[in-house]
Amino acid sequence: MMQHRHFKLFKPYGYLSQFITNAKHERNKKFLGELYDFPEGTMAIGRLDKDSEGLLLLTTDGKISAEITSNKTEKEYYVQVDGDISETALSDLTKGVTLSYNGTFYTTQPCQVFKLETTPNFPPRIKKIRDERHGKTSWISITITEGKFRQVRKMTAKVGFPTLRLVRVRVGSIHLYPLKMGEVLKIDL
Numbered sequence: 001m002m003q004h005r006h007f008k009l010f011k012p013y014g015y016l017s018q019f020i021t022n023a024k025h026e027r028n029k030k031f032l033g034e035l036y037d038f039p040e041g042t043m044a045i046g047r048l049d050k051d052s053e054g055l056l057l058l059t060t061d062g063k064i065s066a067e068i069t070s071n072k073t074e075k076e077y078y079v080q081v082d083g084d085i086s087e088t089a090l091s092d093l094t095k096g097v098t099l100s101y102n103g104t105f106y107t108t109q110p111c112q113v114f115k116l117e118t119t120p121n122f123p124p125r126i127k128k129i130r131d132e133r134h135g136k137t138s139w140i141s142i143t144i145t146e147g148k149f150r151q152v153r154k155m156t157a158k159v160g161f162p163t164l165r166l167v168r169v170r171v172g173s174i175h176l177y178p179l180k181m182g183e184v185l186k187i188d189l
Helices: 062-069 087-095 151-158
Strands: 006-011 043-045 053-059 075-082 098-101 104-107 112-115 137-144 163-171 184-187
Touching: 043 062, 053 062, 075 151, 087 112, 087 137, 087 151, 098 151, 137 151, 137 163, 151 163
Parallel strands: 053 163
Antiparallel strands: 006 053, 006 184, 043 053, 075 137, 075 163, 098 104, 112 137
């Protein structure tokens, strides 16, 4: 019987959540295989888009992947948004907002949202985010169980506070820390 292996990775900004591509427009992109020599058959559990950072779980076990990507597992994100987010916007996010996905409208499930009192201590991003001269920003925590395409970014934009930086900090009981940017650790799932 095959011994499955599991990993957690601090995915840096600019990397795609895949190992290779056949698409011509992605040939000059950065892939996960550049960060670590993963065993054959390793897959990302869920995805983080190129512009997102943070905790990415990887496994050689498809059953574990399906279980974690189900709508039962919490995913927590720290999100830097444009502006000083209002209590109304936080309340709207908590209750759920109506978004469009492939031309179909849906309302996000209620979720946990709160404003962070202190700025998270993340490494500087490779591509600089605008600075305070361009107006205030704020950091919030959003914990969801669903995960449609670019959902968190769409949610914050819908309430008038577009996402500037998005970092996944937790999946279920697995936390990003103490990983450093680009670091991979073997874990038990």
